[in-house]
Amino acid sequence: MRAPTARYLAVPVLLLLTAACGAEPALDTPAASASAPVVAGKKINLSPDQNRIRTEKVAAIAAKVPKEVAADGKLLVGFSASGSPPLVSPATDDTTLIGVETDLAQLVADVLGLEFTPQSSSWENLFLAAKSSKYEAVFSNVTVTEERKDTYDFATYRIDQLAWQVPDNSPIKEIKGPADIAGLRVSVGSGTNQEKILLDWDRENRAAGRKPVEILYYEKYGDVLLSLKSGRVQAYFGPNPNIAYNIAVSGGSRIVGTFSGAGPGLQGLIAAMTKKGNGLVGPLNEALNTVIDNGTYKQVLERWGLANEAIPESQVNPPGLPRQEPS
Template identity: 80%
Template sequence: MRASLARALAVPALLLLTAACGAEPDVTAPSATTAPVVAGKKINLGPEQNRVRAQKVDAIAAQVPKDIAADGKLTVGYSGTSSPPLVFPATDDTTLIGVETDLAQLVADVLGLEISPQTSSWENLFLAVKSGKYEIVVNNVTVTEERKDTYDFATYRIDQLGWQVPDNSPIKQIAKPADIAGLRVSVGSGTNQEKILLDWDEQNKAAGLKPVEILYYEKYGDVLLGLKSGRVQAYFGPNPSIAYNIAVSGGSRIVGTYSGAGPDLQGLIAVMTKKDNGLVKPLNEALNTVIGDGRYKEVLERWGLANEAIPRSQINPPGLPRQKS
């Protein structure tokens, strides 16, 4: 990724588009001193984050399996795709910052381990945890019943999805499948929101309504370009990223939110680790420690996500239901 493009995608709402539809746009990167304001909080985009830190808790650290604790490091996987305020590059284009990196740091502190951050594609995060290459993933992963077959989860945020449309869109609300019939909708491949979107589309076709045209883009910046040009009529994605984008520059609006686990269950975001590797219990206890002492709340407030806090971390709670065969 070019340095200027990486910085621009770190604050995607600051994209300045000067090219015609279909051409690669000119992208002006924000100044390193730019401090976007989200939910009333100024967001520090620099590599010096002065993160909220926690103390080691010996009783919890002692529960970390010896093979994981042996090197003194906690290998944490993140997606390489820029997605503020979750995980994205700082103004040095190298340091990963965001709410996910801050929470991973708190967990590592309680466990007495040093963070070893790693990046890969979204799909490879799951493969890397399954193989043991990454010990945990902290990257907006939703608990699903299918994923629980292979992974263990310790929850740390509610999973709220959002529907984003351009400011000039005639769409007023998206709350049910019929609201997206015949639309050009963008969604991330392999995500739980894609599963929900596909289910809605099947319901529409069964009801005799127009199918959805689904458009896949790897980068959120490309979604924003699609919304601006009209190629995309609506985007279905993580509400924190959408809210961040709108707060920083406007140009679009949210016309509906939806639980990441579907209509009957509140979705939950969780730290993911390999199933039965012995790590999920200390992860859960570390999270409940920082929830209890207020550091967790401080981190969420720092990134404008206080409304996504949970009262207590759970291990492997009910997740997004299995796909119907």
């Protein structure tokens, strides 16, 4: 594992982003501090012995899986190795991947009659592996975006909610728009949709004559939390599930604003991702709607304290985060 590093950026230096949720700073040792933390009233099992919720094969849907995917009887699913709970993270054995993402992928594999085969990768390589068909699907907190839809197909399974995290003793009471972050030192995950939103807000602030935001990037969420505690960073912008989990388990901070991962005017959606046009997105969509209808989807979200991120039905390639506007 690389030593923790921070990268500092004083905006207005703008980045060309490949926007998607995920690639968040990783926890140093997810689960080491508590064998059964309680989140949203639920005890979270962080051991490798997950006893996952399972469901039955649906032959009519399984028959629609492309032959090249079904040939080996496995569904190869990619996850970011640098994730954090309750989305996806290593269990207490530091090897087995656990979380709401792996549980939902297991249910989909069950419906398709395939053996769930998790694959771990860096965030960037998830997309390359899906594009090359090395991974048949990706379940790793990926937001639907208009740019990604050029290359990938998506079947949605959760809403995408972002949050602002500040220390308990922070004077910041609420962050609801660009003016509230002018001149602040903040942290955000590199290459994420929240980074795009943050940079859009900063561009709006500078156009209005407000102070620019100062951004620090960290590889590990633990380093973000230390920076918040020390005052080096005044706020962190990241996925709501990760932040809410941390606050429930560890305390010491609070949420001062939540936002759609697709920006203003559109509810962001998290989706299973597969190579565009390979024929798998249809069966993935039908499998997700099957587990939504039979209740196992709800059980998985409740198990990880994410019942408030449920969707009523899975959609294929819905409107996503708008394309990056030229600066």
